[in-house]
Amino acid sequence: MKSSDGGLPVSGVQLGAVSASVYKDRGRDDLLLMAFDEGSIGACVTTTNQFCAAPVHVLRAHLESTSHIRYWLINAGNANAGTGEPGMEACRQTVSSLASLTDVSDDAIWPFSTGVIGEPLPVQSICDAIPRALNVCDSSIDAWERASRAIMTTDTCPKLRHIQCEIGGKTVTLTGMAKGSGMVHPNMATMFGLIASDVVMTAECLRTLLGYAVNHSFNCVTVDGDTSTNDACAIVATQVSGHETISDPASLEAQIFAGALSSLSDDLAEMLARDGEGATKFVRVICEDATSDEDARAIANTVALSPLVKTALAASDPNWGRIVAAVGRAPVSKIAIDRVNVWINDVQVVENGGRHSEYTEEAGQAAMNSVDIDIRISMGVGSGHCRVMTCDLTKEYVRINAEYRT
Numbered sequence: 482m483k484s485s486d487g488g489l490p491v492s493g494v495q496l497g498a499v500s501a502s503v504y505k506d507r508g509r510d511d512l513l514l515m516a517f518d519e520g521s522i523g524a525c526v527t528t529t530n531q532f533c534a535a536p537v538h539v540l541r542a543h544l545e546s547t548s549h550i551r552y553w554l555i556n557a558g559n560a561n562a563g564t565g566e567p568g569m570e571a572c573r574q575t576v577s578s579l580a581s582l583t584d585v586s587d588d589a590i591w592p593f594s595t596g597v598i599g600e601p602l603p604v605q606s607i608c609d610a611i612p613r614a615l616n617v618c619d620s621s622i623d624a625w626e627r628a629s630r631a632i633m634t635t636d637t638c639p640k641l642r643h644i645q646c647e648i649g650g651k652t653v654t655l656t657g658m659a660k661g662s663g664m665v666h667p668n669m670a671t672m673f674g675l676i677a678s679d680v681v682m683t684a685e686c687l688r689t690l691l692g693y694a695v696n697h698s699f700n701c702v703t704v705d706g707d708t709s710t711n712d713a714c715a716i717v718a719t720q721v722s723g724h725e726t727i728s729d730p731a732s733l734e735a736q737i738f739a740g741a742l743s744s745l746s747d748d749l750a751e752m753l754a755r756d757g758e759g760a761t762k763f764v765r766v767i768c769e770d771a772t773s774d775e776d777a778r779a780i781a782n783t784v785a786l787s788p789l790v791k792t793a794l795a796a797s798d799p800n801w802g803r804i805v806a807a808v809g810r811a812p813v814s815k816i817a818i819d820r821v822n823v824w825i826n827d828v829q830v831v832e833n834g835g836r837h838s839e840y841t842e843e844a845g846q847a848a849m850n851s852v853d854i855d856i857r858i859s860m861g862v863g864s865g866h867c868r869v870m871t872c873d874l875t876k877e878y879v880r881i882n883a884e885y886r887t
Contacts, residue, residue, distance in 0.1 A: 482740050484644040484748045488625030488656045492679040493518035493719025497618035498631035501610035503558035503596070503603055510631035512607060514579070514614035515553040515675070521719045523550035523591065524688040526695045528712035534562030535572040535602075536592040537713065543588040548684035550717055551589040553675065554579055556607060557632050557660075558596040571602040578608040582615065593673060593713055595634055595660065629658040632673055635881060636660050640752040646741040648734050649724030653680050655741055659699075659749040661756075672753055674699055674714035674746065679722040680738055689730040690739045691716050698746035701778075702754050702870045703785050716742070754870040759877030762794050764870070767857045771865030776813040778867040783811040784856060791874035794854065799845030801830040808858060820861025826851060 494517055501512035525544060527537050554575060561568045572592050580587045594602070618624070629639035640659040645652055661672030674695070680687075695714050727734045755763045766785040771777035784790055787807040793800045804823055809816065823831035825848040830840050848854070 482644065482646070482744045484642040484657075484745045486642060488622055488629070488641045488658070489643040489645070489654055490620045490622060490625075491654050491656050491677045491719065492620075492721045493521060494656075494677045494717070495618040495620050496624040496628040497614040497616070498624075498627045499610050499613045499617060501556065501603070501607045503556050503606065510627060511557045512610050512614055513553075513555040513628050513631040514611065514618060515555070515628070515677070515717075516615075516618050517551055517677075517717050518719050518721065519551065521550050521717050522548045522682075522684045522687065523715060523717045524548070524684065524691045525591065525713055525715040526692060530712070532563065534560050534594060534598075535564060535568035536561055536594045538569060539572045539576065540591045540593070540713065543591060546588040549589060550591060551585045552579055552583065553591050553593065553715065553717075554611075555593040555632055555673070555675070556596070556602075557634055559594060559600055559602050560596045560598045561594040561602040563599040564601060568602060571604045574604050575602070575607050575611070579611050582612060591715065593675075593715075595632065595673060625656060625658070629660075632658065632660040632675070634660065635758055637756055640749055640756070642745055642748050642752075644741045644745045646737050648680070648722070648727070648737055651722050651724040653678060653722045653724070653738065653741070655680075655745050657745050657749055659753055661702075661753045672699060672702075672712055672714075674749055676714075676716040676742070676745065678716065678718050678738075678742075679720070680718045680727070681720045681722055681724055682718050682727040682735075682738070686728050686730050686735060687716060687718055690735065690742055693739065694743045694746040697743060698750040699753075701868060702750045703782060714746075751870055754872050757872035757878075758881045759875040759879075760872035761852070761875060762873040763853050764794060764872060765855045766869045766871060767855060767867075769857070769859050769866045770863060771860040771867075772813070772863040773865040774867055775865070776811075776863075777860070777865040778869070779813050780808055780811040780858060780860070781867045781869040783807050784858065785869045785871040788874060790856075791871070794849070794873035795875045797846070797849040799825065799830070799842065799849045801825065801845065804856060804858070805831060816860065817862050820859075822859040822861065824855070824857040825849060826855055
């Protein structure tokens, strides 16, 4: 099952994107409002960064209060992180402004922010823009397209996809969008994954399926090793597709939906890695035959995060010694060096812990010249497996982040 490019309307969902001038002097949409039919429920996974932003705190509090959701309020250009109690109050003010205009409770609104850390949130500009966002809300494909652009920061392109599946004789639609280009690393990165579906499902089941999908997609992406203060992956289920309510995550119906959700999440996560700041290559680091999945994840992440590996990728340099050096320092208890095998795409570079007898520099160079690269590492000791998506590290990444605030 594979998702498709672009958005599809989801019954019970409307979107409105406008400029709140959070990005000053840019004239772009930077405030997004997503409205959901009454009865909608949601689930969310948020950043593990302990210095998390004000909207993350507020969102978590609302989640503890109720899983019922009516609005998502998202701004780009300002993270409202590192802003202390004034930032918390600013976030609550924007939520209360929307609540008073729509006659819903504050806890039925989830706030999200992304952008520069440490700057005061322009509360009045956002509150002034909310009525305009409400007025332009609609459910069209164009609304999804505009929404996917409104949440962008350093992204070079919008990330918007959809997928459909059949449950109980009814067509269920999922449309999702993501943003993220830098400060991307598990657990949750500087990214949003925002997914809407018309599936009929209990909140507990939705939480379980979202957690699994995130762990195998968005939490398998790293660009630069920095976990952001604001990350979130959220899903809303509007409950209007017409099939029987799904409550058991192990049921056939739940697994059909889980397959669609995982496919959509995986494809959005791949788009994040491909759009890594300054990236010229998309890289999958696949660790297999490890002692456990946890060890495989640790090894794959160590290789994917290595500045030496990533700069070699940028230069198309088949310096495979950097790969095995990263494998060797991964935080796992013991490595059977004489069982390790490594491939770059289809070219085996390491056999039983040493240079492959038939490896040539020309073959390695041809593999590294590719835009899409798979680094496959077999540990030879078990069945543990993990795939991490990443990109190369270029001079352009340095420039983008050196000039981020200018």
